[in-house]
Amino acid sequence: MLDAVLRRRIDPPVERLAAVLASRGVGADAVTVAGLAIGLAAAAAIALGSPPAGLVLILLSRLCDGLDGAIAKMTRPTDLGGYLDITFDFVFYGAIPLGFALLDPTRNALPAAVLLLTFYANGASFLAYAILAEKRKIATTARGPKAFFFSTGLAEASETIIAFCLFCLFPAWFPAIAYGFAAMTAWTFGARVWLAVSTFG
Template sequence: MLDTHARKYVQPVIQRSADRLLKLGMTANQVTVASFIIGTTAGLFVYMGLPWAGVLVLWLSGFLDAVDGSMARATKPSPFGTVMDVTFDRIVEISVILGVAFLYPDIMWAALLLMASIVVSMTIFLTVGNVSENNGVKSFRYQAGLAERTEGFIFLTAMMIFPSAVLWITLAFFAVELFTAGQRFWEAKQLLS
């Protein structure tokens, strides 16, 4: 929801960063890989008891993830770049969920439910993107929903910095992901029937 509706407010900063990196000779795919490497350390940091370091690298990774998309649209988007971007985004999220789950093994079951809900929501998202006509600037049809990447980062941040509420935050994230999957499934029925 925030990615869809608030992007216009931060896009100028993202675009300036994309333009600078392009002038330095970097490619969108290089920034995607950098975002991935930085982001996957978030789970390690939280597991090591450094949650604020985890939060910092998670959000830096997310910023670079937005920058790489602007870079790709300003040059020639690569289909493999899209595959890398979507795959690496999920691995970054999984790294945080695993870091939290291993740090607090009592919530492992909730973390598994959360990851299952992300798989279902992303399956619908990617399938609809594949079987429907693209209607936007991204490389495939983008289905907005209650939980987009920024909402996920807010939940992941809360999971890292509020240990006393980590179970309830994880379960709330799970519920929001399930709701989003339902939204996307209903939209798919309307769009594709």
Template sequence: MLDRWTMPLTHRPLERLAHRLTGRATPDQVTFIAFLIGISALPLLAWEYYGLALVAVVLNRLGDGLDGALARVSGRSSEAGGFLDIGLDFVFYAAVVLGFALANPAENALAAALLLFASIGTGTSFLAFAIAAKQQAIERPHFPNKAFYYLEGLTEGTETVVALMLFCLFPAHFTTLAVVFAVACLITTATRLWGGYWTLRRHKAGAQGTA
């Protein structure tokens, strides 16, 4: 929901940083290093080092934006890089939720399971539409720098980052926060399935009408 406003704000500072890295690292290397930092949040959360886990989350998200900026400024954008980026993103998101379940299974496990269930819907609807949109050559006007069609929803990247940070800042309230975010994810799944289905239907009808 907020990505169309937050992404333009981060492009310029990330591109300045990317210019400094040009020739020193590849976008895929940045992606993988950011993932390794982010995945360290799993054991940190399990051991209840919430402050360090928050640092890992923030650095991972910084790297997630930096790899795309580096790809653009260095002319090394690729579908392979976009695939690696989004694939590792979803593994990282799930790892953070799992970390909270391991930290306090008695209190957190059910809420974590609900959130993982809900996030499967957001992820699959997001990626499935991206594949169909690519095949149908549907443009993505709001997110021209993305490697795939960015299907919007109530819980996008910005909301997910905020949720992960709130989990780390207020671990005692993880259950409540996770349930609230899970409900938002379920709403996102429903709207994406509905909107994606009718977008593809209208696009096909329009293409047939002009044939």
């Protein structure tokens, strides 16, 4: 929901930094891998009792997530790069709730599990729609040039990062925030299923 608005503000400085990195020979895939490693380190920091450190690492990881696409556009986008980008994103999205579940299993395990279920369902609806959109040659640039079709929704990347930041800033509120964001993600899942019925039915 917020991705389109935030991209207009975030993309210009990210593209300037990407140009510097690309000029020094840094490849998009290397930045993608670095983003995943930093994201997993964020989850580990959270699980070990340091959500503030996790917050810093989450933001660095997502900076890498923006840089890899910008570098790819300046050099040579590849199918492998698109594959690694979305696959590693989903690993990251699962790792952060898991970190909070490990931090306090008694309070956080159930809300983390509910959130992960909605992530799983929403991710499946997103990727399945992209496959069928490619089959039918349906395209969109609503979220900029992408390796495959990006269907929009109430809970997108920006909202996910905001939720993760709130987890780190207010770890005692993790259950409430997780249930609230799970509801948003479930709504997005339902909307994507309805979009698929409307488009492919």
